[in-house]
Amino acid sequence: MRVQDITSLLDRLAPPSYQASYDNAGLLVGQPDWSIEKVLVTLDVTEAVVREAKERRAGLIVAHHPIIFGGLKRLTGATYVERVVMAALEAKIAIYAAHTNLDSVRQGVNDAIADKMGLLDRRILAPEKGDLLKLVTFVPTAQADALRLALFEAGAGQIGQYDSCSFNLEGTGTFRAGQGAKPFVGAVGQLHREPETRVETVLPKHLERAIVRALRAAHPYEEVAFDLYPLANENPMVGAGMVGRLPHEMPELEFLALLKREFRVGAIRHTALLGKPIREVALCGGAGSFLRHKAIASGAQAYVSADFKYHEFFDAEGRILLADIGHFESEQFTIGLLCSMISEKFPTFACLPVEKDTNPITYF
Template identity: 40%
Template sequence: MKKPNGNEIIQLFESWSPKKIACMENDPIGLAIGTLNKTVSKVLVTLDVTHEVCDEAIAKGCELIIAHHPPIFRKLSNLRTDTPEGKLYEKLIKHNIAVYAAHTNLDVAEGGVNDLLANALQLENCEILEQTYSENLVKLAVFVPDGHADAIRVALAKAGAGHIGNYDSCSFSSNGVGRFRVLEGATPYIGEVGEMEATDEVKVEVVFPTSIKNKVLKAMLNAHPYEEPAYDLFTMAVETNQMGLGRVGTLKEAMTLEQFANHVKISLNVPAVRAVGELNTKISKVAVVGGDGNSYIYAAKRSGADVFVTGDIKFHVAQDAQNLGLNIVDPGHHVEKVMISGVANKMTQLCEKQKLEVEFIQSEIHTEPFQFI
């Protein structure tokens, strides 16, 4: 086991919750305060970064905080240490505590906020509520001399090419004859300078998502025996890696809206919920969006959900949902706190697998600003 650099920890984090899947324009995600270029032995995972959370990180000896809500949400015009926010930033910097924020990318990620909420509500057969991210597939066709095709296939598979659904190492091969003439200055694997050459070749074809194109090409070029490999790349009209915001799933057994509201209250550990709809309405299909879901009532209705679970619902949005015939249960924004245990457990597993000696500590500070009387 070795103590990791902060960059190593975040590389692992972004392996499942990358910045590119964030779905809010100019979402202030990533390193917000401090540096990752240091040894990190303890990481505090929190929903929000407050003075109390900062004090907790100091007391527990944490060098890094991973938060869901960015501590600097809007661009700063100044950095004054006589304001509440400025004092917080000063305290973090003075104690050399870095803060990394994962906001809408953590909402979208598999195993992120919305999956954690769906799991807490015991939803089954979950699907994405609204797709926000996908990649086009790319097809690589590479021509390789007979006898080297297997080495190319293995190299491509190790780089992630040929992964389709629940299958990997997928490829297609066809045989043919390659022809070329070697020019001065070349150091050919086959053939002589100035001579025409014809040799048996295999065309190996694989598909992969756009995001790993450079990795796949590098693997192919390193494994190919030719000095100048011949290959084609085609961008396909097929999407892969579809991801999105919110989840839609079904309850194991139907219940009334009133029963379901109590189920949400208990499952998400909140003191109260707001409900929109007739309390005796039967609920089977549920849509959920962590945080503020005002913009997604129409997506929830299109999904066929009987009820939409989300926070911060506005008065007129509630009326719109009522007119649509969409029931709502609002447990508040703070239910996103499910990410604290979810991220801590996920990162502990990833770091143990990489033999990195680092402790992920779940914040015990309650950052819900509202009290129910």
């Protein structure tokens, strides 16, 4: 196995283009063609984690948090970040991070949190806008089935839990082939009328190149007529946070006890109890206070996240129970998520969940 076998798989499941503008996800240390025996999966990369990777012969560390975040100007060993990068390079260990891109996908960080609460009817709390394109193309009706199949295989036509979505309209195309052309139908210099199908489908922006390549490869015409339109729709499969319904409504204290138990939290910081049962829960792994107003607007009775500041708790204003369960605690199941993503594709390849606890916070 090579580093790129793992990174290209993760890039497909959590496309780097979905990372926030401030983020630095992707391959951070090492070369894509380095050969590896094992991969170590962790939330954070510390010096102890690099030592563990070396001891367990893992040539690649897959992390949630990017160790190089704001840029590195020197490598002198003065900070833990510099020492981690130096130690990794010395041991020829590559480091890859799937961060806010893994937060943003439907089967990502937040889905793993929702699993622990047993939430049903999950949806993205703040779906991404401007991520979808519409593709319209015109193909001889006899070739329409094969063309649609090629587009769907390349990732077009996915709407929520449905795949192979398209709309098709029969019509007539006209063209006249010029000198030097080799028309699929019709003759050079003669106006031709061909029964064609107008195929419409949708795609996420990050697949545009791959899908246009598949379109050109599968379409019989020398010159392929197609249009790409930007859509103002939200993409329900991509965005920040998540909302879902508990299998049974429960009193607030029982819900907080569930969080404490399932997420092994030392202490939960939360707003005053409202005396209302919890049915719908909004959540966001890691620092999710930026979604608190969206969580309130969603109608959920509780918002579970981490890193709330003092003044942000005031914004609840009796409309929602804000619960801060800790950054590490909320994201800890991301390790299992990344391992299962890797093991599902490469069942015989050794993917090791980190043994070292990297949570920098302890509770007294």
